[in-house]
Amino acid sequence: MPLWFARGLRRGVVTTRYPARPDESAASLPTPPAFRPDRLTREAADRLVAVCPSRALERRDDLLVFDVGACTACGRCARAAPSAVNASEEFELATTDRSALIKKIPIRGDA
Amino acid sequence: MTTEAQAAQGTVTKTVPAADLERVTADLAKTPGARLADMFASDGEVPTLRLVWALESGYLVTETEIEGDQYPALSDVAPAAFVEECEIYEQFGIRPVTGKPLNRLMLPPHAGPARGVPGGRPPGPTLPRLGHPPARPPEDVHAPHTVGGQAFEFPFGPVRQVGAESLYYGLVTSGEEVVDVYLFTWHKHRGVEWRLRGRTPGQAMFFAERAEGLSAVAVGWAFAAAAEAALGVAPPPAAGRTRAVALELERLYNHAAATAALCQATGLTVGQSAAEIALERLLRVNAAAFGHRYLFGVVEPGGATRTPDTDVLRRDLPGAYGELRRAADALLGTNSFVDRLEACGILTAEQARRLGLVGPVARATGIAADARLNASAPQNGNPYVGHPVMVATAEDGDVFARFQVMLAEAAESVRLIGEFLDAGTAAECAALPVKGAAEAGGGSGLGWAESSRGEVLAWVALDEDGRITRARLRPGSVRNWRGFDDACRSQNVFTDIPIIEASFWLTAAGMAR
Amino acid sequence: MSPSQDETETARRLREAIARQFGRSLHIRTLDTGSCAVCEQEIRLLSAPHYDLHRLGFFFTPAPRHADLLLVTGPAIRAFDVAARKTYEAMPGPKVVVATGACALGGVYPADPFVHGNVGEVLPIDVWIPGCPPSPLALLQGLGVAVGRLAEKTPGLTFIAADPMGSET
């Protein structure tokens, strides 16, 4: 046991200060996509809906309905339309209201 | 399909008439070096039974057409087949001619048979199956404590300790030593194989790698390789190396996690913390290198969709692995820890062979079985051809032996990652032909990969427009849970069970799928 | 599945009760309704040195009898309903149920004979934590939200990358 004690002292503290302070390791986490309405055309939107394996996307004529809760941040949409989609860098998504996770993205791309 | 094309994929397929099946199986089971790796059925106008044998030279698949829902009893000549016999019975209603009971594996008791048991309980709601439901429900695995006996059943689960998967143990104990153990895993059956039907390999991958999340890369790779074999395409070599890097990273973090679990089971909190520091750092390396802590979405049929950040790996991996190394050294110097591991949960090589165990569990008994050694099919994107693996084995077959094997493998993984990075990695994908799968690959193929739990097998059959008609996923957990109860029965007391479980480091998700 | 108004209302009152009664010590029971074992790994890591749940006054307990918060993972396999119900009922009130991970939020598996595809079908959910898997940091934030210690950011998020030029910072 003294061995372990010494180890612990040598090892020092690794504990994050989160949530008091942001944690830098969050930067490399996969995050849901953020969309660029101006780059989104209906066709692109449909392509995204088709490619999403977790049914997180749905197009209501000029709205792209994005269920953040269902999104697995697999990055398929970003690969399908790199110009219109990039990572949102948001990982603090917990909510007490499921409906708050349903996002409506306007489709303003000129097709 | 042409045998050359198959040989090129490291698989040989032979058709065996039902009459000869028992004899052939018995012969193969007796052949040294041959291991029954998997057995599965696929329905059609005539259901087909396939046995996958692992030989030194590659894999041998025997195909047998089954008439009348019955086939010769194989588990008597090749005991490893038992789990699959049960599963096939549940899924297809096909059973071996033997009158011996077949245990419930995946479908819950209240799934019930489609046709009610004559004079039995009324049919319950029927769950979708890959074939037709069995005539009568399978037997529940349980060891009834006869009142005459002096043992009782200690029920454990399905809701177990915090952060543990749902799994039911029946521990039959005399108050001290463990007399018998049996498992229920149907709490976690998500019907993955059933889901994959009718999907393209690309879509199916999403579910395939979630069949056993802690071996996402291995299962994904095996599945992708099967699809590629079926389509007769090969991933680019650089993509193959990318997969390999991911696979070895997966092995690393799993062995770190197993170490932490061992410490927890032995009550060595300091060791647990040390191992968890290593684990967390390894996961962060994964995230930094591949963009996902558990390496989801790296493997794609035809290649790899993500390329590792080489600089990050070169910079951070040694440090992260160093944590694990130092923790392991300290653990090996802690008697209170080592004493709990030694002579605990012993499996003999004979048992391992008989039950067809794989991975560190088998290697700890001295069997040098490793799917990465299967150097066949270089053009099938097998990156290990150029970078041979030094397989670590141990002799004792106890928990300590498994622990040592894991540590050795971790070191080997780091070395391999270095080699693969030097050889170059890339996120490339070979295009998969969507139409006319039959010409190139013959529409069906076998894929394999060595997860941290052992060999993962996948078999895929595609129809004309490249959609899956039958996909078989067999993670290492399926095999090794079979050895778990034997290990528990080997002269252990109650408190050894968590230690043994940690040393196997299996998932219920992989078993139940 | 968006809950009705009164549900969210009760959830809010519940969280206030939690914050009032449990102060800074809250006990967590986990429940796996068919996850792929990755969410469990992340949950286990919560007590690892890097995240050290205990510094925030959260503790894991294996006994639902002592638990105030149920951390549910997985797509709610139908065969598991009995166990899920029993676990929830075994907890003393007031209690909070947290759906954890894309499976639990209906992301991965569609509703079919095997799974509900959404934990909300089985248990009354108070807090949703997205992610596949939700990283330990996300879990910490979720727990903070669950006891009303952290403000939730989600309603404010639009997931619209504002301007074409480098918004990915």
Add this chain to the structure above:
Amino acid sequence: MNPLEVLYGAGGAWLVAALTGLLAGSWKAGLRASCALSALGGAAATAAGGWSLVYGNTRVVTAGAATITGGPVQLQLTSLAGVFVALLGVVAVAIAWYAPRYHEPSRGTGLYLAAYNVAVLACLGVLAAGGMVTFLVAWETMSLACYLVILRHPRSGETARGAFWFLALSEIGFLLVVAAFVILSAKTHATQLDVIAARGQLVPGGWRAAAYLLALSGFGFKAGLVPLHVWLPEAHPVAPADGSAFLSGVVVKLGAYGIALFAFRLDPVAGSWPGLVTMGAGAVSAAIGILYALRERDIKRFLAFSTIENTGIIVTAFGAAMIFHSYRLFALSAFLLIAGLYHVANHGCYKTLLFLEAGVVEHAAGTRDMDRLGGLVHRLPRSAVIAFIGTLGIAALPPLNGFVSEWLIFQGLFQGFRTGSHLTAILIVLAAATLGLTGGLAIYAFVRGFGIPFLGMPRTRQAADARETGQPVAGPALLAVACAALAVGAPVVLAALSRTARTVTGTSLGPLLLPGKLTVIPAHTDFSAFSPTYLATFLAAACAVPALIYLAGRPRAASVSVPVWDGGMVSFRPRMQYSAMTFSAPTRVTFDALYRPSVSVHRASDDDPAGRSGPVHYEAQVTPVFERYLYRPVVRAVEWLADFVRPLQSGDVNLYLLYVFAMILLAYLLGAV
């Protein structure tokens, strides 16, 4: 008027009760009448016994010049016997209250009641015997009557076997006792116990020692001292519940009485070794008794072994008393004698109670096998409560009487240092340690003995169907009250017993037991003090506190009742609860050397090539050491001898005449010499 005359009443009542039973046959009213008479006798005996504690020894009364006994019937009620008489009375009342509802009216019942009342009468005779012959005749009558009591259901071979064990060992013991008496009366030329005691100095030391050892082993058979105990676990299960209650509650105690009679009254041997021997025998019996009890599934066998343990404790106390007496520490000696007698009374009450309840359970559930019972607290609530009181008592848990008496015995033993001899002190401390182990194991054993049958889920259909239909409750309840009274009133009881001690040892502890303050002081004021009464009151108050808290807190805590947390499994099965044998598995492992268990495991999965898991059967059999290594050889030897002498007994008349002639010749020769 003296206690003895009250006893005549009791004896008469029992005699009539026996005759009524004999005549009543299966006539319900007759049986009830017999039981009522028996209860009446019991009440009288209780009164007489209690009175005699205050009254002291009565004069010896010689009734009838020459009777069947071949000698005058000499009666006397000493206050030492008074304790046992009182106990006999209480037990008789309880059993009489219990029997009519327990026994279905039939021809056998009448005979049984006759035999039983004769046995009670015989016990009274033993206790009230003023002369050697009376004592021996009563003793033998008691054995034979008890033999009939055990043979209540003579059909089964089990019963015959158990009864035979009892009779055989009783007879061996009887011969030894006769020998002991013969020695004493031959040396003192007297048959009257008082005279024998008075002329003690006439007996040379060697003969004294021999007589004592003979008596110890002879009575040891009855008291169930290891290794003379084997009849208890055989006879108790086969006897009817009240019969075995009587055996354990009274008959076994008479063995202890006999030992006390010899040790303190008839021939107190000089030197400390007899005390050490007695104490050692007691301590060993206590430990081994409880250890074997832990391996029993049959409730009555279990209780029988626990009886062995308790008589062991009593004999230990007597032995220690003898030791202190030999060291002229009369106060301590008297104190331990008192403690021992007090334990006699306690054990008599709660062991009778438990055997009666065992009968209730057997009637309701149809089995005595703990592993086939379970959950009876919901089905037999009243019996459960009563049995629980008895269990608390016998497990020596405060505040009940078992705790008080064992505490006193420990206090006595802990003062072994006062003897001044290191060896003796160490041996006494060893005995105390053994009793400590015994006490711990006893708690363990009775947690099991109550918990497995009464708590949890029913393990079998019969247990689930057990119903409380007219179970006899009054008798056991009476004993439960007696237990409580003995506990709360301990100081008073002890004060009464201290007079007994004075009549036996000549020292009075009255002032040391301070009944005024309801506090007990073990012989020496500088050692320790303790008040059972206050303890009981305090514990009751302590239990009230949480109740009050609950009542106070209830309004705020809205309580919902949900099923037991079972890990979310589909359903609990009875096979998933601790069984009697698994509960005691740890002791099996720890005391491997004593049990020499033979473990056999049958797993379906072992035989099957594919390793299907299936039924599992696990057996761990304990080797019956004494039966196998002590009694079996003896029996073999006897059989061998029998074969050897058979030729003598050829049915040839001439040969027999030859024997007679030879005998006469021999007699003449001896006469001539």
